[in-house]
Each structure stands twice: as C-alpha cells, then as structure tokens.
Amino acid sequence: MTDLIIVGAGPAGLAAALHAKALGHHPLLLEAESAGRDRRGSRAIFIHRRTLDLLDAAHPGLGPRIAADGLVWPVKQTFWAGRKVFERAYTADQVRRAPFASLPQPAIEQHLLDACRTVGVDIRWDTPVTAVRITGDTVTLHTADSTVLHTPYLIAADGARSTIRTSLGIRLSGGTSRKAFVIADVAEDPGLPLPPARVFHYRHPAAHKRNVLLVPFRGGWRMDIQCRPDDDPAHLTDRAPRFAHALLGPAYRDRVTWASSYHFRQRVAEQFTDPHQRVLLAGEAAHQFPPFGARGMNSGIADAHAAATAIHTALTAPIPRTAHDAVRHYADRRRTAALHNSTAAATALAHLEADRLAIRARQYAAALLAPRWPRAGQWLDGAPYGPRLNHAPTTGY
Ligand SMILES: Cc1cc2nc3c(=O)[nH]c(=O)nc-3n(C[C@H](O)[C@H](O)[C@H](O)COP(=O)(O)OP(=O)(O)OC[C@H]3O[C@@H](n4cnc5c(N)ncnc54)[C@H](O)[C@@H]3O)c2cc1C
Structure with a gap:
C-alpha cells in the first residue's frame, strides 16, 4: 500500500506530487489521459511570484526556470473607448526580479512534469479512477481497468468534473457567469x-x-x-x-x-475533505473561479502545497488526533481561501459585466476624471482583476 495517491496530473496534482516527494514520500499519481496528450488551449497564463516560490520550495530551481521561460511585461496600460487612462512601466530591476511570469499553462505543466520525472514520481497514465470508497483509515480506489488500490491518504486533483468529489457526494455551491x-x-x-x-x-x-x-x-x-x-x-x-x-x-x-x-463557473465545494479526513480535494476539484485575477491554477498550486504538507504531518503524527487535526486544518484553511477567492473573482466579474447602474456610473466617472486624477485611472486598471487578497500569509490566495 502506497502512503499517498494523487488523482489527476494537471497543475494541482503535479505540484502536490512534487511537494510530497520533497517531504520524503513516494506518491503514486494516477492520470486518466495518456502521456502524449495534447493540452493546448487558452487556460492559465499568469503565474504569481508566490506560486513560483512555492514550486521552488518543492523543487529547487523550478521557480526560476519557469520565470525564465515566461515573460514579464514591462508595461501595462488601460484605455477607455480608445483613450489611454492609465499606464505603468516597471523598472528593469522590477522586471528582472520577475514579480510574475506570463507563460501558457501547457508550458507550465511541462516544467512540472519534467521536475516530477527528475525526482522519480511514479505516474500511471491512461488510468481513469472510476470510484472511491473509504472504510476506517483506508481509501479504496477503483480504476477503469478494474484495478483496486488502497492508500491511507488521497489528494483529489481530478479537475472540475472530479469523479472523487462526486463519488464522495460532496456538492459544489455557486453559479456560472451570465455573459460569455x-x-x-x-x-x-x-x-x-x-x-x-x-x-x-x-x-x-x-x-x-x-x-x-x-x-x-x-x-x-x-x-x-x-x-x-x-x-x-x-x-x-x-x-x-x-x-x-x-x-x-x-x-x-x-x-x-x-x-x-x-461561461465562467464560480463554485466552491461544501467540504474539502471527507468525514474520515482521508481525502483532500485540491485545485478545480475543490473550486472553480472566473480567470480574472489569475486565482484558478495559482490557488490550486497553493492547495497542492498545503495538502501535501497536511498529509506529511498526518503520516508522521504521533497520535491519530494530530493526524485528523492536520487534515481538518487543511480543509478549513483552504476552503476559507477559496471563498475569499470566489468573492474577489465575483467582484471582478461584476465590474466587467457592469450590469448595475452604480457600477457603470462609477466607471464613466473614473474615465472622465482619469486625465486629472491618476487614482481614477489606477482604479480602472485594477478593478477587472478584483481586490488583492492577503488573508493567507504564505500564499495570498
Ligand atoms: C480561459 C481560462 C483562463 C485561465 N487563466 C488562468 C490564469 O491566468 N491563472 C490561473 O491561475 N488560472 C487560470 N485559469 C484556471 C486554470 O486553468 C485551472 O484552475 C487549472 O487548470 C486547474 O488545475 P487542476 O490541476 O486543478 O485541474 P485540471 O487542469 O483540470 O487537471 C485535472 C487532471 O485530472 C485528470 N482527471 C480527471 N478525471 C480523472 C479521473 N477520474 N481519473 C484520473 N485522472 C482524472 C484530467 O485528465 C486532468 O489531467 C484559467 C482557466 C481558463 C478556462
């Protein structure tokens, strides 16, 4: 019996495997799709500094490698009906320190996969998990080829349509953006x-x-x-x-x-773990946000880091109570973070959709004032990404 199984080789699952490995475990990573799959497409491109740091902690050198492959745009601008209302240029030194990296998700995933291969993570491709059952302190997984696997802990990083979450009867609450x-x-x-x-x-x-x-x-x-x-x-x-x-x-x-x-989904799981504290939901299996503010993949990697840490504490805990507390703490902390992220993303979306007269009036007023009052332009520039969050000292989201 392996001490940890992770389901899903997206950014959350790969990051969880890397961190678990760094903590001395031997995770088994199960992925439904094949090794040569095509993951092109418009998904995440913005990776925050704090995410780069988390990845670097799990695999030294990974953060700088992703940053070097990505781009830090030296200028950001905002226009209102063709007229510039805001511009900020980063200094060469700020660009060099890479406060973020702009890199398509498939390239980020390739870096994570390469790192997993370097440290010898056991990845089983073409292995869709079909059901999960928990009895006492054992999680039993069934895969499409009728294999049955057992583990004391499982990280469910199997994405928005998570089979694990559904199998455990954990519901998502929230909705979907009205505009496309x-x-x-x-x-x-x-x-x-x-x-x-x-x-x-x-x-x-x-x-x-x-x-x-x-x-x-x-x-x-x-x-x-x-x-x-x-x-x-x-x-x-x-x-x-x-x-x-x-x-x-x-x-x-x-x-x-x-x-x-x-149409962007905005939903958060009602629990991030099961009643036995054996399965930890991470990434889009646990929450889905509109992309404005780049909270999806970034917070999924923060979940992954926290989930691997909680399982490490649980596996090395001297008494069962400490183990349960570690997982419960993970579930509470990351669900609180997800609710904050969801609120912030909703604020961004409401600003963009501007259905309410008060929001439209504020935007028009800011556009009028921007030439003489830079803070109005600054507000127009920042509002599409929602408020900045600092509720979680280590991750920010
Ligand atoms: C247009 C768009 C723009 C975005 N921009 C950003 C951005 O700039 N920054 C940001 O942070 N986020 C962004 N996101 C969100 C980001 O793409 C997701 O949050 C991220 O992909 C979620 O990662 P994940 O690992 O949780 O899930 P996924 O990437 O969905 O990975 C889940 C994995 O699990 C596998 N799987 C599924 N079911 C099973 C099963 N039963 N058994 C085994 N394996 C299974 C899947 O094949 C997949 O490999 C954006 C999303 C969109 C759509």
Whole structure:
C-alpha cells in the first residue's frame, strides 16, 4: 500500500506530487489521459511570484526556470473607448526580479512534469479512477481497468468534473457567469513583433465597444473579448481571426492558434475533505473561479502545497488526533481561501459585466476624471482583476 495517491496530473496534482516527494514520500499519481496528450488551449497564463516560490520550495530551481521561460511585461496600460487612462512601466530591476511570469499553462505543466520525472514520481497514465470508497483509515480506489488500490491518504486533483468529489457526494455551491467571453491565443509574427504590454480596453472602438484584454506571453498573445448580451459566442469565436486583425494588426489575422468561448463557473465545494479526513480535494476539484485575477491554477498550486504538507504531518503524527487535526486544518484553511477567492473573482466579474447602474456610473466617472486624477485611472486598471487578497500569509490566495 502506497502512503499517498494523487488523482489527476494537471497543475494541482503535479505540484502536490512534487511537494510530497520533497517531504520524503513516494506518491503514486494516477492520470486518466495518456502521456502524449495534447493540452493546448487558452487556460492559465499568469503565474504569481508566490506560486513560483512555492514550486521552488518543492523543487529547487523550478521557480526560476519557469520565470525564465515566461515573460514579464514591462508595461501595462488601460484605455477607455480608445483613450489611454492609465499606464505603468516597471523598472528593469522590477522586471528582472520577475514579480510574475506570463507563460501558457501547457508550458507550465511541462516544467512540472519534467521536475516530477527528475525526482522519480511514479505516474500511471491512461488510468481513469472510476470510484472511491473509504472504510476506517483506508481509501479504496477503483480504476477503469478494474484495478483496486488502497492508500491511507488521497489528494483529489481530478479537475472540475472530479469523479472523487462526486463519488464522495460532496456538492459544489455557486453559479456560472451570465455573459460569455471569447478567448483566443494568437502566435506572434516574428517579423512584426508587438511591444509586450498588457493592455485592457473598456469599450474598444475596433471591437464594437466590447471590453478587450490583450496579454502577451513569450511567442504569442492572449486575446480576451467580452461578449455583449446579444452576441452568439460561437459566432464570435469563429470571428477570432477578424478580431486579431482589428486588435493586433493585419499580420495577425491568420495567426490564431486556438479560440473558444466560456461561461465562467464560480463554485466552491461544501467540504474539502471527507468525514474520515482521508481525502483532500485540491485545485478545480475543490473550486472553480472566473480567470480574472489569475486565482484558478495559482490557488490550486497553493492547495497542492498545503495538502501535501497536511498529509506529511498526518503520516508522521504521533497520535491519530494530530493526524485528523492536520487534515481538518487543511480543509478549513483552504476552503476559507477559496471563498475569499470566489468573492474577489465575483467582484471582478461584476465590474466587467457592469450590469448595475452604480457600477457603470462609477466607471464613466473614473474615465472622465482619469486625465486629472491618476487614482481614477489606477482604479480602472485594477478593478477587472478584483481586490488583492492577503488573508493567507504564505500564499495570498
Ligand atoms: C480561459 C481560462 C483562463 C485561465 N487563466 C488562468 C490564469 O491566468 N491563472 C490561473 O491561475 N488560472 C487560470 N485559469 C484556471 C486554470 O486553468 C485551472 O484552475 C487549472 O487548470 C486547474 O488545475 P487542476 O490541476 O486543478 O485541474 P485540471 O487542469 O483540470 O487537471 C485535472 C487532471 O485530472 C485528470 N482527471 C480527471 N478525471 C480523472 C479521473 N477520474 N481519473 C484520473 N485522472 C482524472 C484530467 O485528465 C486532468 O489531467 C484559467 C482557466 C481558463 C478556462
């Protein structure tokens, strides 16, 4: 019997395996998909400094490697109806210290996977878990090929549709964003590279007054277009090349590598562990947030770190009570963090959707005042990402 099984080789599962290994354990990582799977697509691109530090603690050198592969944009700007209302430039020294890295999720996952392989994490691909049962202090897992596995502790990092969470009857509460967003990745034209600035546009004139976020990463751009209530998201997704032309330039029309539309889920599990304190939910198995503020993958990696630490404490605890307390503490602390993240993401989404007159009035007033009162422009720049959180001293989210 292995001392820890992790289900799901997304960022949360891979990070949990790395941290468990660093703490001296031999986790078994089960993944439904095959080793050569295609994980392209518009998912996370923003990795916070604190996440880089957590990964570096689990595998020294990993944080700087991810930061070096990513991009720190030296400028961020915000426009209102085509007029600049905010700009901030980072100094060369700030850029060098990498307060964050902009890197597509598949590249981040590849770094995590390489690190797992280096330290010899046992990964079993093509192994979907179909059910889980807990009796006393043993977790029993059933896989699609009828294998039965036993473990004292399990980290469920099997994503938003988590089989483990469903199998345990743990419900999610929350909802889904009403408006849709079209998100596309656009490959950079090496002959015509654009200055790497993160740019948010309220009411972009070239996008028929839709809000647009443009985020550079090494080798490309993330284009995020907020649909209007009368838009057909599928139709708008098909028009991604036209948007790339209008927003990035004619050379970018044929460089869209991925486009998709989303209604963002915003849901938190009602418990992060089972009544026996043997299964710990982490990442999207435990919570889903809209991406504004980059809380999804980042908080999933923070969960992973905390879950591996709690299991280490439980496995080395002198008495069962200490073991239960460690897992209960994990569940309470990370659920509190998820609720904070959910509230912050909801604030960001309400600002972007601007359904309420009071929000729209505040935005218009700030746009008017911005040329003479920089704090108004600063507020317009920061509000699409929600309030900053500092409730968890080690992670911030
Ligand atoms: C458009 C968009 C933009 C985003 N931007 C950001 C951002 O900038 N920053 C950020 O922090 N987050 C962002 N996110 C969120 C981020 O992508 C997710 O939070 C992250 O992928 C969740 O990681 P995870 O490991 O929990 O789950 P997943 O990545 O979903 O991984 C789950 C894994 O479990 C496997 N699995 C599932 N079921 C089983 C089973 N039964 N048995 C075995 N294996 C199983 C799956 O195959 C998968 O490999 C964004 C998301 C979207 C959609």
